[in-house]
Each structure stands twice: as structure tokens, then as C-alpha cells.
Amino acid sequence: MTVKQLSLDLPHRTALGAEDFLVSKCNRGAVRLIDSWPAWQDNAQLLIGPAASGKTHLARVCQARSGANVVSPSGLDIGLLNTMGEVSALIVEDIDRAGYDEKALFHLLNLAREKRLFVLLSTRETPNCFDCALPDLRSRLNALPAVRIGAPDDALLRTVMLKHFSDRQLAVDPKVLDFVALRIERSLAAAAAVVAAIDRAALGSGRKISRQLVAEVLGTEVSPE
CATH class of the missing domain: 1.10.8.60 (Helicase, Ruva Protein; domain 3)
Incomplete structure (x- = not known):
């Protein structure tokens, strides 16, 4: 990704293009993850970072590159997942606080293995730091490859x-x-x-x-x- 040159006539808005993302040491690993799709070593990846750190921006870049669907808590259910074919992609944001169905999340991670389904999950905290009533889901989340966005330099x-x-x-x-x-x-x-x-x-x-x-x-x- 390249950094877009700043100008004084920009509208006051949030830009979501890959070229508008400011890359630094604290987020370079996350940028490399998005840039490396679809050559991920594991089909499911966890993106961890504090509020306003750029997770949503990177998720939108990933969506544009992969054609992924971004699902809401109400939209993620087992019925939807069972209709998905191989090499599809899903982005599930804010799994630590958005109220997703835990059984559906667990089923999604199983499908990532079985159907080569690409899944990008984002969260502010590591899985062992937020409430998770389903032990199997917590275990599966803890086992996922995770890329962390750190504090800005x-x-x-x-x-x-x-x-x-x-x-x-x-x-x-x-x-x-x-x-x-x-x-x-x-x-x-x-x-x-x-x-x-x-x-x-x-x-x-x-x-x-x-x-x-x-x-x-x-x-x-x-x-x-």
C-alpha cells in the first residue's frame, strides 16, 4: 500500500482506499496480511487492534480485493453459512462486542477448514480477554493466527x-x-x-x-x- 500525498483541498471525510492508508511500524504486519491475500497460511485470520487503529479500513480493503461479504451479527447464522461454496470469503468485525451467535462463529471457523473459506475476524482484544460462553469457540479463536496493530509511533x-x-x-x-x-x-x-x-x-x-x-x-x- 502507498500513502496518499496530503493536500489542503481534501473534503472532511474518511477515505477507505488502500492508497489512503498510512503505513507505519505499528500496523505494517496487518497491512502485509491484507496485501498477501489469498496466500494466507491459514484461511482464518484474526486482526487485533484498539479503537480507531484502522481495522475497519483494512477490512474494507480486504473486501475490495477478495470480494468478501461483510456480515452483521443478525446476518451471521448457520443457515447462511451452509449455503456458502468453496473459496468464498467473509469478514466478521468486532467479534468481542457485537453480539454474534457463538455457535455460528464456531461453525464458520469449521467451514474455513472444510471448504477453504477465507475468514477475517477483527477484535479490540485477544480472545482470552473478552466474554465467550462457548469453550470450543474460545479455544478455536485462541488457536488462530493473529496480527496485532500496536500503538502508533x-x-x-x-x-x-x-x-x-x-x-x-x-x-x-x-x-x-x-x-x-x-x-x-x-x-x-x-x-x-x-x-x-x-x-x-x-x-x-x-x-x-x-x-x-x-x-x-x-x-x-x-x-x-
């Missing part, structure tokens, strides 16, 4: 904030990005939230985005440069 955190500012047609000094990056939680969700808060503060006060404005938003002090 400095380069990714700054680039994501820059993209959010650019999506809002806001110019920002690199020193301001450095100032923010050192003072927020190391997550892409936090990066998006702080950009939105800074945007609101700048609009409400009619001021340019500066370290002083950012410090007020974050409730911290600005040290002399």
Missing part, C-alpha cells in the same frame, strides 16, 4: 494529525504537531479527538492554531522555545 501520530488538520483545510506548524504529540494519549482515536477540539477552539475564538491555543485546549502550559 511518533511518525504515524504526527502524520495522522496532519491529515485530520488537512481534511479540515487547516494549516498547522510542524512545531505545533510536535507539541501536541508529546501531550496526548498515544492512540489514533486521541489524535482525531484533539484535532477536533483544536478546530472548535480556533473557530470559537477566531484565533490561528498555535502552541498557546493548543495548550489551552489541553489544559497545559507552554514553555519558552
